[in-house]
Amino acid sequence: MRHETDLPQPAPVRWSTWLLLAGLAALVVGSFASLPLKWRDFFSSEAMASTLDFLHGFAPPELSPGFLSKVGVATFETLAMSAIGTVIAAVLGFVLALPASGRLGPVARNLTRGVLNVLRSIPELVWASILLIAAGLGPFAGTLALAFHTVGVLGRLFADAFENCPPLPAATLRINGVQPTAAFLYATVPQCSPQMMSYTLYRWENNIRAAAILGVVGAGGLGQMLKYHLSLFQMQQAATVIVAMLLMVASVDGLSYLLRRAMTR
Structure with a gap:
């Protein structure tokens, strides 16, 4: 029969942990103290009435066939921007992840990770x-903007996946005379591919939302339509665009969830 003294005792909390927690608590308190948060004005009856009056202008959404066809084209444009930008980023991120994971030496690792950062x-x-200055207005600049930013994200995630991959399968192939490139392609990549695909799908979800916002600066898609109608105070048309954004994001989130579940089975 085991005594209480035989049970494993929890490790003592180090003083550095308490110091870190105290620093974080001080930052939170300082943030609230320095920001002019006017909660009373925000929840006042006047603010509530103004907000409800503003939201009332969005109803009912514009549902004319001509306008819905324009929203459909803009929705497809936003989806295309996010999909193409993510595909470009996934390919370039995979290429940059090889030196970033240290497979080409420490110098290449540090330089590549600096570029990704x-x-x-x-x-x-x-x-x-x-990029709008170089490529002009339209979805091309938005696609490149999504690709450039997502390359940095996926490249870092792919590199970490390669570094954390169990080395035994690749080492076994190397011992049996397989070349390093073949061992990497047939052992390391198959192990990391489900995780890399999950990262790519997740970034596609984020890029859907980002592509809808990039139109605010003239990069096309639903964001550009939303900015146009809001600037003219055409609230009913803006409401239709917002609903299209919500439906598009919800659909992509559901599709991505089903794909990730299918890959983990």
Whole structure:
């Protein structure tokens, strides 16, 4: 019979952990103290009445056939931007993940990870603003903006997946005389492919939302329609565009969920 003294005791919490928690708590308190949060004004009856009056202008949505056809074209444009941008990013991210995972030496690893850090640290809106100057208005600049930012994200995730992949299958092939490239393609990539595909699908979901926002700076799609109608205070047309965005995002989220479940079975 085991005594209580025989049970494993929890590890003591180090002082650095308490110091980190105290620092985080101080940051939270300082953030609330420094921001001019006017909760009373936000929940006042006047603010509520103004908000309800503003939302009332969105009803009913515009449902004329001509306008719905324009929304359908813009929806397809947004989907195409996100899909093409994600595919380009997945291909380039896979290529950059090879040196970023340390397979070509530490120098190549550090340089490539530096490039990936720069690519993903610049938001899509900033990329779109820069590329609109070179590529002009339209979905081409938006697609490139999504691709540039997503390359940095997927490249880092793919590189981490390669680094964390169990080395035994590839090492077994190498011991039996298989070339390093073949061992990587037949052992490492198949092990990492479900995780990489999951990352790619997740980023596609994010790029759907980002593509809808990039139109605000003139990159085409539903975002450009939304900005146009809101700037003219055409709230009913804007409501139709917003509903199309919600339906599109919900559909892509459901499709991505089904694909991820199918891959994990």
